[in-house]
Amino acid sequence: MEIHISLQRIFLLAAIQGWFPGSESQDFLAFLPESIPALRGSCVEIPCTFPRVPAGFHLIWYRDQAGTDPIIFNNKNPLDIHEAFRGRTFLVGNESNSCSLRIDDVRDSETYYPCINGNINCNALRGFNKVWVQVSDTPEKPVLTLPPSLTEGTPARITCSVRHTCTHNPPVLLWNKVGFNRTERNEKLEGGVWRFLREMDYIPTYQDHGSPIVCESIYRSGQVSQETATLDITFNAKVVQMGGQQDTREGEVLDLECVFLLPNSSSTQYSWYRNGIPLNQGTQRTLRIYDVKESDSGNYSCKVHTPNGNFSALSLTVTVIRNSVSISNPIPIPSIIIIIIIPLLSGSLLLLLILCCICRRKCQCSACNPRSNNLSSEVCEATYMNLGQRDLSAEYSELKGAETTDSPYTALQKPNTDTYDEIKPPIGRHNNNLGKVVSI
Structure with missing residues (x-):
């Protein structure tokens, strides 16, 4: 009986410590979730703990794949990791039995597992716990x-x-x-x-x-x-404000709006007033008056009638400006410039041209008249002398017809007669020559 009890204790102890075939001690496993979501490009922190704290803590994380599993983290040798994970994996957690891992810039959905001191969660024959990181491209909605x-x-x-x-x-x-x-x-x-x-x-x-x-x-x-x-x-029903133009001109259209808020109510009616007097044409939210006149100026207000009561808005003062001068077809400014300025410029240029012509003619006349006068006087003097010589020669011929031409006086008169014959034609052309001189 005592031997049987002793054997039971031995088998129980073996099962607890994992020595019995087909059993596994929890001391040799790490605790981590089966799966964890992650957002691509963000980070993920995989929680991990183990039951006891071994001496000389040595943690290695692997990526589970076909063939040899690459190391993605090694707390003893940071260089002994796969190049794709260098600078992206970190040990997190302040607990002494923490084996939690953070992976930055998550890229693909993968399966990972830790190994502590070579004997915790490391026995492939007895099995070990793994975690599947499920990566999504769409962030979760708040x-x-x-x-x-x-x-x-x-x-x-x-x-x-x-x-x-x-x-x-x-x-x-x-x-x-x-x-x-x-x-x-x-x-x-x-x-x-x-x-x-x-x-x-x-x-x-x-x-x-x-x-x-x-x-x-x-x-x-x-x-x-x-x-x-x-x-x-x-909230309570209220008329918030009145909107519209405060200044308008005669003949234009006046638009006023009564802004009213009442939740969950569609049966609403409006009344409009000018200087406290009801306006028959105003029963809608918007008041429109065509062809306004100066008499339409005044203080406008609206009142809203609802099942919950009546509400009034502050008044709005409207001023209608009288049109003193009516211009049917106003001339555009560019047209005014063309109509007024261009004729003025043209007239000024024409007047300046006329003045220039007058001044030039005066200058020509003042330069030409002295010369013409001198030529006239010279011609007149020559004519007078020629005429004088002609008269003397004729009288002398009549009185001294008997004298011979061989006398000294006759010899002297012959050259004068030839000279007279040469000068005679200019006497007949005196007026023509004078005209030519003036016209030069």
């Missing part, structure tokens, strides 16, 4: 959490969260709305997955009713994902 109801002016806590597997560099969360008391934190989930949360207090306003609220997550790899929700805010 999650928006809103209160069930939002009321104008009442602060509400809004949360945006996103799951990830890289605590070293988690995604950044951004809002499109203004808030206060912003907080953020990381929550650890299972299997190496974390949740990053960002919260803020938001004060709803009627302006945001029906508008989108967006939470955007930006990852280390530059990828962006977002989630959108529509804000449904409860």
Whole structure:
């Protein structure tokens, strides 16, 4: 009986320590998830622990593949790793029994496993735990959490969260709305997955009713994902404002708009007033008056009639400017320039040309008259002397007809007669020669 009990204890101890064939001690295995998601280009942190802390801790991570498994991390010899993983793998975790590994710039879906001191999670015959890193190209969408109801002016806590597997560099969360008391934190989930949360207090306003609220997550790899929700805010009905032109001219069109907000109400009617007097033509949200006159100036206001009550807007002062001068077809400025300036320039040039011609003619006349006078006087003097010589010769011939031509006086008179014959033609052409001189 005692021998049987002793044998049971021996078999139990052997099973616990892994000596018994077909059994395996948990002391020789590492604990890690079967799979973990990762985003391509980002990082992934694989959680890993082992049950006991051996002396001279030596950790090696392998990539599982056909044939020889390449080393992707070696804490004793960092150079003894595959070139594709150099500078991309790091030991993380502060626990003494941690064998967690971070892989930066994740590229492909692969299976990995650790080996500690050559005997923990290293026996291929007895089996070892592995992890499959599942890489995706699409980032996970963030999650928006809103209160069930939002009321104008009442602060509400809004949360945006996103799951990830890289605590070293988690995604950044951004809002499109203004808030206060912003907080953020990381929550650890299972299997190496974390949740990053960002919260803020938001004060709803009627302006945001029906508008989108967006939470955007930006990852280390530059990828962006977002989630959108529509804000449904409860608020009191109100006339926000009146819009339209305040100054207009006679003959134009006047447009005024009554901006009114009332959630979940379609039965709305409008009334328009000028100086407190109702306008029959105004029953819609927009008031339009054609061919306005100076008498249409005044203070305009609108009133909105709803099932929840009547609401009035502030008045808007409209001034209609009277048209003092009506120009049917105004001449464009370029046409005015052509019509006025060009004729002025042409007339100025013509007047200047006339003045130049007059001055030139005066100069020619002043230069030519003295010469003409001198020529006239010379011709007259020559004519007088020739005529005098002609008269004397004729009288002398009549009185001294009997004298011979051989006398000295006759000899002297012959040259004079020839000279007279030579000079006589110019006497007859006196006027023509004078005319030629003047015309030069």
